Amino acid sequence: MTDIKQTKDMLGRGGLCTVRQAQKTLTDHLKNIPIQTEDLPLQEAFDRVLAEAIYSREDLPAHPRSTMDGFAVRAMDTFGASESMPCYLNITGEVLMGQPPEGEVKKGCCYKIPTGGLCPDGADSVVMFEHTVPVDEGMLEVVKGVGTGSNLVQRGEDISEASMALPAGWRLRPQDIGLLAAIGIVSVTVTKKIRVGILSTGDEIIDHTSQPAPGQIRNINTLALCGLVRQADATYVDYGIVSDQKDVFLPAVQQAAAENDIVLFSGGSSVGVRDLGEQVIEELGPPGILVHGVKLKPGKPVIIGLSGDTPIFGLPGHPVSAMVCFDFFIKPAIRILSGLPATDNMASATVSATLSRNINSAAGRLDVIRVKLEKKDLSWEAQPIMGKSGSISTLSRAHGYFFIDEDSQGVCENSIVKVTLFK
């Protein structure tokens, strides 16, 4: 498991930790950070995370309702009715939508009732319209009997008073908002959206709107990271490109840390910028650096630190590496600070695909293999995209990725791999 060669970098550092160790170190620190909350009107709470459980204050539905268009009856009056031996009922009323029914359904009688109509007193079931034949305005033939309770939803059947509608830490999907609307919840206490400050550094980096001179490259990471932050249901503040001179870079990171819940900087895979990143994180204040470097490809040179309650991430300059690190470390950090578990409780949904070629991997390192998916007959083929980690086009051509674990030295052609799709 740990037979990866312990090479040292230009700063003489070695001793990388595994992805799991790095994630545990990070999450152990983050779970003690207090979670901030705010109250929102229900209609503004999509994708937000409940800060507290919500209990229903009422039964839903409040009264038995019909689930069909048909006739409200006393079930017993219909027992044994069939095509060959129908029963006959007097139509003595009609349930109107939005109004309580008048009177009651007496023995041998029925009320016309629409789907959703409130079950009138006396009746205990509904005969579907399709199982009736109208004789005249006042008389109904029933060709199929019903049992008590048929085609009704009972009081409290959807949700009962005092039961928990949704637990704390639940991300509100459209149907959850619908449920809360149904039980009359007008505002909810949710965790605050996490603000992420994003800085880019490196003397070679220029804005993407500029024309690079030889040796310069446009800023790719800031925009890609902004997109990932949005996908993680957080907001971002773009601090642009900051000089990698320490007297400029340190105060810029300090300001970003003061104004945000999380700070990301990227832009240097070169050792000089990495060294600067480590110095800055240490000088921001304790606890300082938690992780420097992980056994992950791409993504090895990530730096993870904490200044007070603010996680600071120094991401590799290579865009593919930066994006992989985002998924492994920053997304869990956003989730935890948002009141969610570090990873989705559900298995990530994946697509099973047949690998198109052998892929080697160094043992002791987690490899993230980008793939293009192509339909072959009825199944999917995963075609690895093997470009360098500096190559943003490889990521743009990829539909998703799969992992080769630390204890594996590779995966053979025609193996089935589980591909996580990019959002």
Added chain:
Amino acid sequence: MTDIKQTKDMLGRGGLCTVRQAQKTLTDHLKNIPIQTEDLPLQEAFDRVLAEAIYSREDLPAHPRSTMDGFAVRAMDTFGASESMPCYLNITGEVLMGQPPEGEVKKGCCYKIPTGGLCPDGADSVVMFEHTVPVDEGMLEVVKGVGTGSNLVQRGEDISEASMALPAGWRLRPQDIGLLAAIGIVSVTVTKKIRVGILSTGDEIIDHTSQPAPGQIRNINTLALCGLVRQADATYVDYGIVSDQKDVFLPAVQQAAAENDIVLFSGGSSVGVRDLGEQVIEELGPPGILVHGVKLKPGKPVIIGLSGDTPIFGLPGHPVSAMVCFDFFIKPAIRILSGLPATDNMASATVSATLSRNINSAAGRLDVIRVKLEKKDLSWEAQPIMGKSGSISTLSRAHGYFFIDEDSQGVCENSIVKVTLFK
């Protein structure tokens, strides 16, 4: 395949079509509708769909760059170098980030180079720092030779001039925005966001902030549908609850159709409201109703129409039915009008799970079975949630759903089902 009983509803209508037929009818009409476009700055184009292909106007990278911290060399000078038989090179320069290297690397010499540094003239490869031993300030020992081109990314290797960076109809993910930033694209022509007008109707429906009297229920569908529209990368206009009196409802739908690209109304599964919905769609103008009712459970009573270039959907009042219809018909409509294929080219990612119980299904009908997923040992168990389609809590407890096809009469306990997760 078509042995479902052809029952008629209270309006005497029968002849439901299959989901596939309904989708084909809808998409055949929609694909002729012109797609509207707009220009956006790159940083505002996340999740938007390219209206036209984008070609790179330059090579990326523009010059060969190092992918490692190390030393730029002439590969030939290092041939055969090993731990036991190292070679020695004079360090005659250094590549600085963001600057073109000065001079050239002569035979027997090397330049120090950082990751991302521009390869100096004369050099054709980079020796990794880890494969060198510094002798003194001016002399380097190389303990592993390199081949020509090693540890360099070549000019145009990421993307070459005049090649297509991204095709038309491509939804811009974070890495795609990164790629466009890399090649200096500052604005993009994308399809306009689709505006969806949402109305709720039915005399029994009241706002979710109100206290229902007997027979009334709170408006669930509007908020749930707003959430689904957001998830589909469209925007919504909420027209609230509109009376189901035709002289009020018709002008409200007309206004919504004039102000939006798509109109949804919901709120009546009762035959009266459904009848009103059909009348209104017909009166909005041709082509009128395309589909009324599909062999789908839940979701059977959906009405699909078109008024000019504006699709109009009458959704069942039951929230579960309304949401299932959204996925089958409205999401594809939003995609097509946004310039995307009707369904994702990729297989939807799914979770394989073991079914916890037998589920019966009527042949000739597509059944959508909501499930809760629970981890059992190392695999997932899918537990069907069998509540009535009016029950919003069933949808809130569900993690996703699977299908039982028209030609199946059910699925046995312990079968493996493919569960599509809710977003």
